[in-house]
Amino acid sequence: MRFPSTRLLLAVPVVAGSLALYASQTNVRVAPDPDNAGLKLPAGFGALKVAETGGKARHIAVTPQGVIYVKLNKVKDGKGILVLHSQPTGKATVTGGFGDYGGTGMYEKNGYLYASSDYNVYRYKLDAKGEVAAPAKPELLVSGLKVGSQHESKSIVLDNADNLYVNVGAYANACQEQDRTRGSKGIANCPILDSAGGIWQFKASQTNQRYANGTRYATGLRNVVGLDWNPQDNQLFVMQHGRDQLHDNWPELYTDQQSAQLPAECMYAIKKGDNAGWPYLYYDPQQKKKILGPEYGGDGKKEATGNYIDPAAAYPAHMAPDGLLFYTGTMFPAKYRNGAFIAFHGSWNRAPEPQAGYYVVFQPFKDGKPSGQWEVFADNFAGSAAKVASGRADHRPCGLAQGPDGSLYVSDDSKGTIYRIVYNAKK
Amino acid sequence: MNCKQALLALVLAGGALSLQAQHRPTPAAKPKAKTAADPALTASITRGAVVYKNVCITCHQADGGGVPNMNPPLIKTQYVLGDKARLAHIVLAGLAEPIEIDGEDYKQHMPAQAYLTDQQVADVLTYVRNNFGNKASAVQVAEVKAVRATLK
Numbered sequence: 001m002r003f004p005s006t007r008l009l010l011a012v013p014v015v016a017g018s019l020a021l022y023a024s025q026t027n028v029r030v031a032p033d034p035d036n037a038g039l040k041l042p043a044g045f046g047a048l049k050v051a052e053t054g055g056k057a058r059h060i061a062v063t064p065q066g067v068i069y070v071k072l073n074k075v076k077d078g079k080g081i082l083v084l085h086s087q088p089t090g091k092a093t094v095t096g097g098f099g100d101y102g103g104t105g106m107y108e109k110n111g112y113l114y115a116s117s118d119y120n121v122y123r124y125k126l127d128a129k130g131e132v133a134a135p136a137k138p139e140l141l142v143s144g145l146k147v148g149s150q151h152e153s154k155s156i157v158l159d160n161a162d163n164l165y166v167n168v169g170a171y172a173n174a175c176q177e178q179d180r181t182r183g184s185k186g187i188a189n190c191p192i193l194d195s196a197g198g199i200w201q202f203k204a205s206q207t208n209q210r211y212a213n214g215t216r217y218a219t220g221l222r223n224v225v226g227l228d229w230n231p232q233d234n235q236l237f238v239m240q241h242g243r244d245q246l247h248d249n250w251p252e253l254y255t256d257q258q259s260a261q262l263p264a265e266c267m268y269a270i271k272k273g274d275n276a277g278w279p280y281l282y283y284d285p286q287q288k289k290k291i292l293g294p295e296y297g298g299d300g301k302k303e304a305t306g307n308y309i310d311p312a313a314a315y316p317a318h319m320a321p322d323g324l325l326f327y328t329g330t331m332f333p334a335k336y337r338n339g340a341f342i343a344f345h346g347s348w349n350r351a352p353e354p355q356a357g358y359y360v361v362f363q364p365f366k367d368g369k370p371s372g373q374w375e376v377f378a379d380n381f382a383g384s385a386a387k388v389a390s391g392r393a394d395h396r397p398c399g400l401a402q403g404p405d406g407s408l409y410v411s412d413d414s415k416g417t418i419y420r421i422v423y424n425a426k427k
Numbered sequence: 428m429n430c431k432q433a434l435l436a437l438v439l440a441g442g443a444l445s446l447q448a449q450h451r452p453t454p455a456a457k458p459k460a461k462t463a464a465d466p467a468l469t470a471s472i473t474r475g476a477v478v479y480k481n482v483c484i485t486c487h488q489a490d491g492g493g494v495p496n497m498n499p500p501l502i503k504t505q506y507v508l509g510d511k512a513r514l515a516h517i518v519l520a521g522l523a524e525p526i527e528i529d530g531e532d533y534k535q536h537m538p539a540q541a542y543l544t545d546q547q548v549a550d551v552l553t554y555v556r557n558n559f560g561n562k563a564s565a566v567q568v569a570e571v572k573a574v575r576a577t578l579k
Contacts, residue, residue, distance in 0.1 A: 056496075073496070074532070149525060149534045150497070181538040248485050348494040352482050391488060413493065 030090040037419055040379040045423050051092045053416035059399035060411045061108035063130030071106035084178050090420055098135030105156035116154040118147045142202050144208045146195040151223035166205040169223035174295045175279035176242050182249050186295030190279050193219050197262035220276040226324035232338050232367025236270040239301035239321035243282055244349040250294040250400040260353035263320050266311035277308035285314045319357030322398040329406025332423050339365045350396040354389035358382040360397050373411050434544025468565050478547050491559030499533040502559045511566050515574040518548050545571040
């Protein structure tokens with residue numbers, strides 16, 4: 001009896017050692033596509049097309065067990081959320097779906113899957129395998145959110161104190177009396193801001209909430225699609241879609257070249273009660289100033305006055321940041337840890353100038369604040385330089401998620417491709 | 428042509444295309460040989476191309492393809508090729524409801540462009556109806572005037 005137990009004791013470290021070896025090898029078993037899924041990546045990175053969903057894949061979530069959930073903007077075959085399961089090589093199969101509503105928000109935290117339509121926020125309990133136990137019976141957390149005919153997405157994220165943050169986009173370009181109409185003035189005390197154009201905070205585990213149960217956490221944000229909670233400084237970060245059509249609506253003040261370069265797409269670090277200034281101002285990245293909007297008496301030079309926050313970082317105009325993710329994994333090299341990835345969906349509002357974006361950017365962070373110049377991390381979702389310039393991109397990055405092994409997942413809401421980017425994988 | 432040569436040719440072609448795109452002040456407005464026979468139509472299309480670049484191009488794009496989920500395409504749709512009065516009405520009064528074309532939804536409102544003259548509206552619609560692969564009859568100033576009269 002003694003001998004076997006001694007042998008067993010001896011065997012434990014051996015088994016543990018080989019398990020550790022096996023674990024480190026499971027990472028490298030993920031096989032990048034020979035062409036890295038058509039993407040251009042920094043040295044040492046590889047990418048694969050995990051799956052072709054054929055849907056308008058907006059935000060995505062990957063559970064600790066590796067189950068992939070994809071929110072579709074439009075219901076496909078009766079399903080608004082797709083469930084994908086991966087093989088060890090990384091290729092995944094759509095194994096099911098649920099949720100009879102389109103939308104954007106998809107977020108996983110503490111054993112729940114959160115999802116949003118353009119009106120409501122739901123959550124689903126996940127079991128020990130990361131599967132939704134009752135797909136037909138979500139809890140309705142929030143309903144009655146304002147939606148117009150633009151900026152409909154209700155992006156969602158949670159903090160570490162059981163609070164839910166929901167973007168409600170402004171259903172206008174610049175709160176004009178006549179939306180997007182040449183020369184139309186801005187409405188004083190923009191009434192849209194009462195129920196949209198900001199981030200609302202709700203309880204993450206309370207059902208049947210409406211506006212009255214929530215708090216307008218931040219205002220003056222035209223439309224936020226990419227947002228994430230920064231675990232380093234325990235703060236909400238958001239990416240705003242800046243205003244459009246300075247030249248179209250104010251041709252005597254802005255050339256079409258200026259209109260293509262103004263305003264910056266801004267990252268904001270948000271504290272409760274902050275006001276980022278939409279629709280009264282925009283951020284000019286050349287002057288590095290908050291400029292009074294032409295709808296409110298601006299001329300391209302006058303600065304806005306008022307208690308408005310500055311952006312934490314600024315990016316080229318109109319590139320449409322649709323995904324934001326703080327990277328906490330260990331698969332990528334150390335410089336990426338605690339920095340932010342941003343999915344730029346790509347522009348339309350730069351015509352007749354060439355379009356831009358259609359890539360995933362890395363923004364270095366230090367001590368919870370942007371630090372240093374951003375860089376293009378994953379490029380060529382569009383397929384070619386000509387397809388970028390024309391705006392006829394093959395794929396358009398939208399959602400970002402981090403897998404349990406530290407892989408970076410990217411969704412494409414044009415063709416529905418799901419990408420996975422890995423480091424140091426064996427080819 | 429081996430792989431490298433093919434790649435080089437592609438890169439060169441891409442470069443030439445983007446150069447051309449940058450240096451060309453207006454979108455392609457070259458009248459086809461067929462339309463050149465009608466000088467009035469040709470002149471209207473040429474004027475319409477200027478209006479398109481100044482007013483329409485941001486949303487509907489240089490190729491007339493629009494923007495997914497937002498701004499509808501102008502390529503071979505019934506809105507463009509069909510009833511001219513309905514088309515002129517959209518330009519003058521705007522369009523404040525989502526529409527569906529080929530199973531795709533386009534939600535962004537079209538603002539009214541009533542500040543354009545009847546001539547400008549007729550020209551830009553004639554341009555659109557004879558560009559982007561479209562081929563349809565010209566829109567006349569009188570047709571635009573009649574629609575504008577119903578809006579007052």
